[in-house]
Amino acid sequence: MNTINMKNLGLSGSLLDEARSFRDLYVGRVLSQSKDLYRVVTERGEVAAEVSGKFRFDAVTPSDYPAVGDFVMVDRDDDEGGNAVIHRLLRRKSLFVRRAAGTAKEEQVVAANVDTVFVCMALGGDYNLRRVERYLGLAWSSGAVPVVVLTKADLCRDLSERLSRLEAVAPGVAVVVTSSLTDDGWQALRSYLGPGRTVAFIGSSGVGKSTLINRLVGRDLLATGEVRDGDGRGRHTTTRRELVVLAGGGVVIDTPGMRELALERADLVRTFADIDDLATQCRFRDCTHKGEPGCAVARAVADGLLDPGRLAGYRKLCKEALYEGLHSRQVEAEKMAMMFGTKGAMKEARRSAREKNRRRQGY
Ligand SMILES: Nc1nc2c(ncn2[C@@H]2O[C@H](COP(=O)(O)OP(=O)(O)OP(=O)(O)O)[C@@H](O)[C@H]2O)c(=O)[nH]1
Numbered sequence: 001m002n003t004i005n006m007k008n009l010g011l012s013g014s015l016l017d018e019a020r021s022f023r024d025l026y027v028g029r030v031l032s033q034s035k036d037l038y039r040v041v042t043e044r045g046e047v048a049a050e051v052s053g054k055f056r057f058d059a060v061t062p063s064d065y066p067a068v069g070d071f072v073m074v075d076r077d078d079d080e081g082g083n084a085v086i087h088r089l090l091r092r093k094s095l096f097v098r099r100a101a102g103t104a105k106e107e108q109v110v111a112a113n114v115d116t117v118f119v120c121m122a123l124g125g126d127y128n129l130r131r132v133e134r135y136l137g138l139a140w141s142s143g144a145v146p147v148v149v150l151t152k153a154d155l156c157r158d159l160s161e162r163l164s165r166l167e168a169v170a171p172g173v174a175v176v177v178t179s180s181l182t183d184d185g186w187q188a189l190r191s192y193l194g195p196g197r198t199v200a201f202i203g204s205s206g207v208g209k210s211t212l213i214n215r216l217v218g219r220d221l222l223a224t225g226e227v228r229d230g231d232g233r234g235r236h237t238t239t240r241r242e243l244v245v246l247a248g249g250g251v252v253i254d255t256p257g258m259r260e261l262a263l264e265r266a267d268l269v270r271t272f273a274d275i276d277d278l279a280t281q282c283r284f285r286d287c288t289h290k291g292e293p294g295c296a297v298a299r300a301v302a303d304g305l306l307d308p309g310r311l312a313g314y315r316k317l318c319k320e321a322l323y324e325g326l327h328s329r330q331v332e333a334e335k336m337a338m339m340f341g342t343k344g345a346m347k348e349a350r351r352s353a354r355e356k357n358r359r360r361q362g363y
């Protein structure tokens with residue numbers, strides 16, 4: 001029997017300590033989830049698993065349940081005798097959550113324990129700094145460290161200008177430029193992987209996330225998994241892995257939820273981008289566009305340059321998000337403040353991320 005090195009899978013010393021406090025249970029990492037059924041990898045291989053009755057009873061919010069990337073304690077490390085039972089969820093270092101507007105109940109965890117999140121944007125036509133800002137906000141609030149990945153460099157002729165504009169909205173964030181036509185870009189991504197490191201990708205549809213992931217993963221992702229169902233029969237599945245361990249070390253998480261998260265965000269940006277741009281010209285920085293003097297948004301509506309329906313949609317979204325009266329940047333700031341408690345804590349997180357990047361770059 002070949003054993004799996006859980007350290008390569010991200011099991012850190014402190015997680016191991018935590019795991020050891022649960023006697024008679026085995027530590028595993030969640031590879032995929034479909035409704036109540038999980039696939040968990042332990043030192044001895046993969047098992048199908050579900051949470052215990054007590055776990056369910058104790059869970060208060062959806063985020064109390066395990067998600068892809070989580071480390072859990074299970075009662076067995078083989079499939080003999082049916083599904084394994086998940087008794088505990090170990091401490092998370094980062095968490096991506098989707099939240100239906102204004103309702104904590106409908107939150108959904110889409111990935112846990114991501115170290116680095118690659119915020120992907122194409123250098124082709126649809127280069128939108130506001131979108132990057134939002135994705136970065138999303139990344140920071142998860143607890144993972146974002147790295148901006150600019151894709152499709154082959155389609156871009158003014159790279160240096162775009163880089164300097166990016167620098168203005170993403171100070172201190174590492175930037176990697178990639179093109180599927182050359183090798184250097186995705187190899188730069190590789191430097192963020194390595195034994196025990198977990199990465200994930202966010203970005204609008206079509207920016208080239210799959211292309212990058214396939215390059216990192218090689219053939220593994222396309223390979224179909226040989227899994228065994230409850231009664232031990234071998235069964236062939238074509239389900240795509242949501243958490244993939246790279247041959248050279250490191251873990252890539254790519255869940256449908258992560259992709260939808262990006263979609264949701266992209267839609268939000270599409271709704272807000274023009275209003276955001278206009279709002280920068282309002283007389284008051286905190287203008288709510290509800291009749292303040294010198295409001296550029298109101299002027300644009302009056303001049304027929306902005307569809308009033310669009311402004312109404314924007315207001316509705318703000319209201320739904322329970323951030324009535326805030327413009328989109330404030331909404332974002334509010335979310336960050338909620339996550340980090342204080343502006344200071346956020347700054348601290350940014351500072352330590354910058355430090356990390358600097359160290360990685362060797363100066
Ligand atoms: N010119 C060019 N095209 C690229 C590059 N990378 C990816 N593409 C193309 O862009 C298209 C979309 O790439 P994907 O990797 O599927 O994009 P994605 O982000 O995974 O999209 P979703 O699966 O919808 O989330 C494909 O046709 C790729 O071949 C690149 O560096 N340069």
Ligand SMILES: [Zn+2]
Binds near residue numbers: 283287288292294
């Ligand atoms: Zn205004």
